[in-house]
Amino acid sequence: MSNNQPLLPDPQALNPAPAESLLDGALHYFPAFLPYNNADKLFQQLLHTLPWRQESLTIYGRRQVSPRLQCWLGEHGLSYRYSGKTFISQAWDPLLQQLAALISHQLQQPFNSVLANLYRNGQDSMGWHSDDEAELGPAPVIASLSLGAERDFTLRRRGESRQAGRLALAHGSLLVMNAGMQSHWQHALPKRANVQQPRINLTFRQILY
Ligand SMILES: O=C(O)CCC(=O)C(=O)O
């Protein structure tokens, strides 16, 4: 692999054009947001350099080891509370900062932090939830960049147990969860026995206080 190419694309090279609008605009999906080359390099770099940790979380009163690795990075001193734990952001490096700026510019939305998830293979997952923590405000916009193995992202209406939709999130794609998404819908990343390869997901968020 040649190292003389930049990790991040020129903003002109981003491909935001064919956004698929889903759930009456609550979701926008850009299947090839990052050029393939950049997506590959970014994936390798983040896999090897982010401070990945396996958290133990309290879910429905039971302590469990989280079925994925995570880290939370952003501007200095932000704190974020979920699943009974407070996380203080680790300082993000210039790469993530530039990536956040690129996506912010593209979407015209501010992002001051990123929750990074590493699903080591198809056994790793994330259960049903909405990203509705108070720190995100009443109508957050969250931008979710996928790198590596393609995984299914599932959707259901809040208050219902039936799955209502599914989207396969491609390498280099960007899924934007718009205002209204978190208050009306839940999402999950289910286990997939046939997936052997890792996937990284970066969810860019704006913490309001
Ligand atoms: O991995 C994904 O695509 C979803 C991640 C997610 O929902 C979250 O971090 O809140």
Ligand SMILES: [Fe+2]
């Ligand atoms: Fe989420």
